[in-house]
Amino acid sequence: MEIHIDTEAGRGRREEIYRQIREAILDGRLRAGEALPPTRELAERLAVSRNTVSAAYDRLTGEGFLEGRVGAGTFVRRVPGSAARRHATEFPIETAEVWERVRLPLPAGVRAEFDFQAGIPDVSRFPFDTWRRLLGGELRVSSPDSLEYGDPAGHAGLREAISRHIAVSRDVRASAEEVVVTSGAQQAIDLLGRVLLRPGDRVAVEDPGYPPARFAFEALGAEVVPVGVDAEGIRVADLPRGTKLVYVTPSHQFPLGLPMSLDRRLELVAWAGKTGAVLVEDDYDTEFRYHGRPLEPLHSLDSTGRVGYVGSFSKVLSPGLRLGFLVAPASLCRVVAKARFVTDWHSAGPVQAALARFIDDGGLASHVRRMRREYRRRHDLVISLLERDFARLLTPIPSAAGLHVSAYSTRPTATAARRALRGGVLVNTLDEYAVLPGRRPGFVFGYGGIPFAKIEAGLSRLREILH
Numbered sequence: 368m369e370i371h372i373d374t375e376a377g378r379g380r381r382e383e384i385y386r387q388i389r390e391a392i393l394d395g396r397l398r399a400g401e402a403l404p405p406t407r408e409l410a411e412r413l414a415v416s417r418n419t420v421s422a423a424y425d426r427l428t429g430e431g432f433l434e435g436r437v438g439a440g441t442f443v444r445r446v447p448g449s450a451a452r453r454h455a456t457e458f459p460i461e462t463a464e465v466w467e468r469v470r471l472p473l474p475a476g477v478r479a480e481f482d483f484q485a486g487i488p489d490v491s492r493f494p495f496d497t498w499r500r501l502l503g504g505e506l507r508v509s510s511p512d513s514l515e516y517g518d519p520a521g522h523a524g525l526r527e528a529i530s531r532h533i534a535v536s537r538d539v540r541a542s543a544e545e546v547v548v549t550s551g552a553q554q555a556i557d558l559l560g561r562v563l564l565r566p567g568d569r570v571a572v573e574d575p576g577y578p579p580a581r582f583a584f585e586a587l588g589a590e591v592v593p594v595g596v597d598a599e600g601i602r603v604a605d606l607p608r609g610t611k612l613v614y615v616t617p618s619h620q621f622p623l624g625l626p627m628s629l630d631r632r633l634e635l636v637a638w639a640g641k642t643g644a645v646l647v648e649d650d651y652d653t654e655f656r657y658h659g660r661p662l663e664p665l666h667s668l669d670s671t672g673r674v675g676y677v678g679s680f681s682k683v684l685s686p687g688l689r690l691g692f693l694v695a696p697a698s699l700c701r702v703v704a705k706a707r708f709v710t711d712w713h714s715a716g717p718v719q720a721a722l723a724r725f726i727d728d729g730g731l732a733s734h735v736r737r738m739r740r741e742y743r744r745r746h747d748l749v750i751s752l753l754e755r756d757f758a759r760l761l762t763p764i765p766s767a768a769g770l771h772v773s774a775y776s777t778r779p780t781a782t783a784a785r786r787a788l789r790g791g792v793l794v795n796t797l798d799e800y801a802v803l804p805g806r807r808p809g810f811v812f813g814y815g816g817i818p819f820a821k822i823e824a825g826l827s828r829l830r831e832i833l834h
Contacts, residue, residue: 372413380415384423392432392443399445403433406441465585470578478816479793481825485622485771486682487816492738493685497730501721514716519708520700521548521692522719528726529678529692536732537653539666539676541694547703548692550714552651552679554707555693556614557583559647559675561706562699563612564589571613573601575800577621577649580614593802596620600627603634612645617665618653622800622811624766624773629662640671645696647675652682654735657743658767672696680722682770682815683735690714690722742770745814745822752826753812760833761810770815773797780808783833792829 372387391397403409406424410417424441427433434444473484520526526543533539549555556579564570566588572581574593584591589612594605601615615635617627627635639646648665666676679691695703707713725731749772753763761774776783780796787794797809814822 372409380413381419381422384409384413384415384420385426388423388427389430389432392446397443399443401443402439403441403443463586465582469582473793479788480791481793481821481828482816483792483794483812483814483825484816485795485811485813487813488682488685488770489738489741489815489818490685490687492741494730494734497725498721501724501730502717505717505720505724517713517716517719518704519547519713520704521546521713522716522723524723525719525726526692528723532726532731533676533678533694536735537650537664537678538661539664539694541666541676545694545697545700546692547695547700547707548690548714548719549707550689550711551681551686551691552649552677553579553583553691554710555675555677555679555691556580556647556649558693558703558706558710559645559677559695559699560584560587560589560612561710562702563645568611569607569609571601571606571610572802573615573620574802575622575797575806576614576802577616578800580647580649581802584612584614596623596625598625598628599631600625601631601635603631603638606638610642610644612647613639614647614649615665616649616651618650618661619766619769621649621651622771622773622795622797623764624769624771625764626662626767632662632665632668636665636668636674639669639673643673645673645675647677649677651677651679652769654683655739655742655770656768657739657746666694672698675699683731683738688718688722690718741819742815745817745819746772748819748822749812749814749826752823756826756830757833760830764809771811771813773809773811775807775809778808778833780810784810787829787832790828790832792825792832794829 372384388397403424404412406417406420410420424433428435431444432446433441435441523543525548526546529546530541530543533541547555547558549558560583564584564587568589570584570589570591571594572584572591573596575596581591592607592610595602600617600620606613613635615627617632619626635646646665650664653661664676666674673696675696676694677691680688681691693703750763753761753772753774757774760778761776763772763774766772781798784794784796795811795813797806797811817825
């Protein structure tokens with residue numbers, strides 16, 4: 368255990384060693400059962416005599432903070448709860464108001480018996496063996512240079528692989544130089560906000576929509592304006608004057624699940640070209656389309672360089688990889704890389720290299736095909752059960768893609784969702800994603816994180832609870 372002790376703090380060295388170890392134990396920085404450095408090692412590190420360290424250890428042992436174990440060393444003893452110091456809360460530090468409204472997601476280990484939480488993929492089907500082989504291979508052949516700081520825009524091989532992948536799978540034509548690798552889609556959204564927005568700038572978001580994007584813009588000081596969504600997508604006619612940035616999910620509107628019509632896409636792109644606004648296109652799960660042909664991305668329809676295209680590997684592979692990407696407008700590529708540099712510099716190099724190999728070897732395409740078949744089974748089952756068993760309660764919203772299905776409700780949903788959770792069914796409500804009150808109530812049924820075999824039983828229990 369490396370422990371920091373300042374022997375120049377003004378007291379005698381033995382007193383300082385005693386006091387600072389005692390403080391660390393009381394504050395919880397040193398926990399029960401942790402081993403302290405041997406007296407000779409700590410004495411050498413602090414440039415003091417071994418007797419000085421031994422005397423401090425002896426005093427702490429006598430007071431019950433440490434215990435010696437023959438042949439093993441010196442260890443921290445458990446301090447009774449009544450003796451442990453609590454951090455002072457009398458003087459809380461004021462934070463920005465937006466953080467009071469941010470809700471953290473449930474920890475991965477806290478799951479209901481029937482988990483219909485939206486936006487969760489089936490990580491049990493992650494290609495673990497292939498990934499271990501690829502990542503192990505990268506670590507075996509890597510030189511020390513590969514573990515140094517890398518390009519803030521991302522691993523060159525991964526940027527090339529993403530450029531080819533999205534050209535084929537999403538009809539997004541972009542050079543590798545326009546691709547910036549990010550820690551998931553959320554960072555891509557945040558980076559665009561950082562380089563484009565000043566405090567007070569106006570941002571339009573879909574209502575209902577994706578809360579973390581809205582909060583990211585608010586945290587940057589923007590004035591965020593909710594704009595309603597109809598059957599064709601965000602209502603372009605309602606976009607307010609002076610809007611500098613518009614965040615949209617056109618391929619699979621979150622959370623309603625509707626695709627933006629081609630006419631509405633063309634209208635939105637034309638509006639951006641006319642007003643000078645930037646469009647942030649979040650294409651978070653477009654790989655999983657089950658019916659009909661995919662519509663052209665806004666990025667492909669744009670001829671003025673005003674669309675930032677955001678993608679992620681969280682839904683197609685695993686959220687734990689924390690890898691996404693941004694196809695930045697050409698005029699913003701360099702400044703976005705600078706913004707990545709000042710936030711967290713770059714993602715782990717070997718992980719990026721392994722993903723590049725996975726894409727280039729065809730592993731990603733094969734995995735997407737397998738998961739598309741599986742998710743389609745779940746999608747179709749959820750739709751059929753909602754139509755069969757919830758006819759008087761819920762009206763499914765047409766959906767042909769993604770990892771969730773939404774349904775409008777004839778009754779308020781907040782209380783029902785809480786009752787469902789107590790009954791072992793976790794399901795989101797449309798209210799959770801609405802900005803303005805008065806939007807139609809409904810539920811959002813995620814089927815990525817629940818096994819196919821549990822879907823019918825879970826919806827059956829929900830029906831009993833709703834009745």
